[in-house]
Amino acid sequence: MQGVFEKLQQLQGILSERYQIERHLSEIPRRLSTQNEVVLRLRKSYSEKEHIYTNLSEVVSKLRLDLGDAQIVREAAERRMEAVKTQREFEALEKEINDAATEEERLRQDLRKNEQELQSIESSMKVELELITEQEAELEEINKSVAQESSQEEQRLRELVIEESKLTPDLEPNLLYKFESIIKNKLGLGIVGIRSGVCSGCHIVLPANFVNQVRMAEKVEFCPYCSRVLYFEDGDVDEFFTGYIDGDEMGGLIDLVDEDDFEEEEPPTLIDEEMAGDYEDN
Ligand SMILES: [Zn+2]
Known part of the structure; x- marks a missing residue:
């Protein structure tokens, strides 16, 4: 794998x-x-x-x-x-x-x-x-x-x-096809790591059992949110699987996230604002 x-x-x-x-x-x-x-x-x-x-x-x-x-x-x-x-x-x-x-x-x-x-x-x-x-x-x-x-x-x-x-000959055609379209649509990133249980492509927290599956690396897994291929990043094992992250550490991890990576994701509040606008109009 x-x-x-x-x-x-x-x-x-x-x-x-x-x-x-x-x-x-x-x-x-x-x-x-x-x-x-x-x-x-x-x-x-x-x-x-x-x-x-x-x-x-x-x-x-x-x-x-x-x-x-x-x-x-x-x-x-x-x-x-x-x-x-x-x-x-x-x-x-x-x-x-x-x-x-x-x-x-x-x-x-x-x-x-x-x-x-x-x-x-x-x-x-x-x-x-x-x-x-x-x-x-x-x-x-x-x-x-x-x-x-x-x-x-x-x-x-x-x-x-x-x-x-x-x-390409060593890769499965279906995986290849999916991977190519992800790269085309996601501006160059098709394979990303999981850091502290978070997809570093879309920054969404992934379910623990799914993270574990990725860690096992028995087959290629795709992020359920952004469809990118996921791999488990080394050095993350202890941190994630001890099941304990203290507040300071959490802050440190958030700081590590590159802000530019956020741009392509929709801010979730947008929908609420639009809806609020609609209600006001009515
Ligand atoms: Zn993702």
Whole structure:
């Protein structure tokens, strides 16, 4: 049985590293596609602006020509003013000049408005172009590091699979299957010791007769609370089976428990609080 525990301990190290690498590798496509999307979105927005810019440039050129024409029309009319003889001619020409001036002013305002728009698009295009360059560089960087990382990780994965295959043939398939899923779900810990009658995986006190069974080590036992494989830790025998632990010693043992290990367990008070909340709501 000791041999089985040792193999499980070794396997635990291999499997938790393997799962960690597999998780990391599986996140790569998402990382890449996120950055790809950023670049694509920026390029799309830039090309839309480019399109607007081209159209607006045409509008501006046309307005400049029209404004020039309107100016010529007005100036020609003004020159004809010198040759005017009758009041009727004068009034007609005056109206013509005023109309031309109004048209000229309208064109000038329109041109100014479009020129401003053109300028603002031009400057936002400049900003976007810088951003695109930046994000493309980042994408390239990610691509490079991902390629390097993945080839290293895949190499390590191959090594781990070989190490794993040296251990697994000696273990019972059912036990192996259970053990693998525990490690996957319990963040790397699949085999833990019993210390002072407490599972050091979930920190729950185990029944004395069950602890005794684990101590006998006739078969592989699983914690009834967290499903981890249990073994009896050396040096615990006297302490536990004398059936007496004094208060000071108890305090000392509690201090030994790593607080981080508690994080994955649900605090039992949570349910009560929720229920209390429900009662208050009703
Ligand atoms: Zn447990």
